[in-house]
Amino acid sequence: MTPADVTYLPEAPAHDAEIEDINAEAFGPGRFVRAAYRIREGGPHERDLSFVALNGGVVIASVRLTRIAAGAGRALLLGPLAVRPAFKNVGIGRKLVRIALESAEKAKAPAVLLVGDEPYYGPLGFSRIPRGQIVMPRPVDPNRLLAVEFVPGAVARLAGEVCHADLARVAEDEPLAETAAMQSKAMA
Numbered sequence: 001m002t003p004a005d006v007t008y009l010p011e012a013p014a015h016d017a018e019i020e021d022i023n024a025e026a027f028g029p030g031r032f033v034r035a036a037y038r039i040r041e042g043g044p045h046e047r048d049l050s051f052v053a054l055n056g057g058v059v060i061a062s063v064r065l066t067r068i069a070a071g072a073g074r075a076l077l078l079g080p081l082a083v084r085p086a087f088k089n090v091g092i093g094r095k096l097v098r099i100a101l102e103s104a105e106k107a108k109a110p111a112v113l114l115v116g117d118e119p120y121y122g123p124l125g126f127s128r129i130p131r132g133q134i135v136m137p138r139p140v141d142p143n144r145l146l147a148v149e150f151v152p153g154a155v156a157r158l159a160g161e162v163c164h165a166d167l168a169r170v171a172e173d174e175p176l177a178e179t180a181a182m183q184s185k186a187m188a
């Protein structure tokens with residue numbers, strides 16, 4: 001296999017079953033209790049910003065991006081990233097990360113965050129988020145909380161509990177909803 005035998009495409013619904021299979025193989029049942037998985041349960045991932053690698057029409061690797069919020073900060077969470085064992089160590093993982101980062105920047109995402117190994121992601125532009133700045137829904141090694149920012153100050157704006165951005169929007173809307181309910185009560 002040469003790099004020319006691998007095609008990179010935006011993810012489509014038709015890839016879902018193969019992606020699930022790749023993630024099951026890479027992370028096993030333990031994936032369901034990971035902090036990042038817990039966040040991703042809060043809402044959908046961004047299909048347009050998620051990518052697959054194909055070889056002979058078969059999905060051999062995948063990366064996904066999901067919108068997240070932490071305090072006033074907004075970012076994309078990268079992951080899961082997984083490559084079929086037979087295709088590891090030929091640059092597919094790094095290429096998928098680069099494609100995902102390019103698409104995130106084009107989409108004007110302020111930053112991309114992940115839980116991962118610094119020796120792998122550091123050369124791709126990621127660095128550690130200051131210890132204690134953000135809190136994941138399940139314990140993670142703080143040395144593995146990494147981010148890259150496209151807008152200066154975007155990582156500093158991430159603060160406190162990290163959740164899916166859709167849940168943050170609900171929380172932000174709540175005071176408005178309450179106000180509307182109070183107004184309609186007052187008018188009744």
Ligand SMILES: CC(C)(COP(=O)(O)OP(=O)(O)OC[C@H]1O[C@@H](n2cnc3c(N)ncnc32)[C@H](O)[C@@H]1OP(=O)(O)O)[C@@H](O)C(=O)NCCC(=O)NCCS
Nearest residue numbers: 026081082083088089090091092093094115116117119120
């Ligand atoms: C991690 C993973 C995505 C890497 O994909 P890949 O296509 O094999 O990676 P690449 O070919 O782009 O890079 C390979 C290089 O990264 C190194 N590498 C792989 N995993 C690494 C890790 N966790 N930490 C540091 N270096 C790592 C390899 O040793 C290799 O080094 P070399 O270039 O000096 O030989 C793949 O091994 C995988 O699917 N692992 C299981 C799932 C997983 O752990 N995903 C990441 C979650 S954060």
